[in-house]
Amino acid sequence: MLALFGNLFDTALGDVHQEHVACLVEGRNVKIERIVSFGQKSPPGFWYDQPWAEWVVVLAGSAGLRFEGEADVKVLSEGDYILIPARVKHRVEWTDKDHATIWLAVHYPETE
């Protein structure tokens, strides 16, 4: 069920041993997700390889994103957003272990 309203900063989510993903909007050409991480990261060797573009922001906490072929991990702190084009492989190297990391992600087809 999609909630029509709510609060992105509400972290009374219970189990911190798993990432919480909530779909806030799901349309034909857009999906808005809120993700809350508690130190979780992508498994070894795993890369996201998505058919849609993803605009993503870290609203609380922090995270390290790695893009395929890049040596440096991009650190996202509170408020930092980035646009990940479709098919650009990336992975989450780390998320904050001491605080909840709240992500907001908007997925959409890459059309002009």
Next chain:
Amino acid sequence: MLALFGNLFDTALGDVHQEHVACLVEGRNVKIERIVSFGQKSPPGFWYDQPWAEWVVVLAGSAGLRFEGEADVKVLSEGDYILIPARVKHRVEWTDKDHATIWLAVHYPETE
């Protein structure tokens, strides 16, 4: 020009006498905007009447939204989001006068 990355909480925007609107993503079926208000509100008698749905969140500050036909003003505080369906008339009754109010809005066509 659309920035590929940036920070939503950066309020070093200069002039506080006007609202700042930045388009972060503009695709065929999605538009992501960041708006920073400094006490601005909709002019008397003005109503937004939009052809697309709008998912909007207040990330900092606070604001009062009024929907046509509703007596109460809906107060949005930090983190509060709401989905405004297409063609639902609404207006901004007030935004925080003492602090910047940072909005993030995702506009998209209402299709199933």
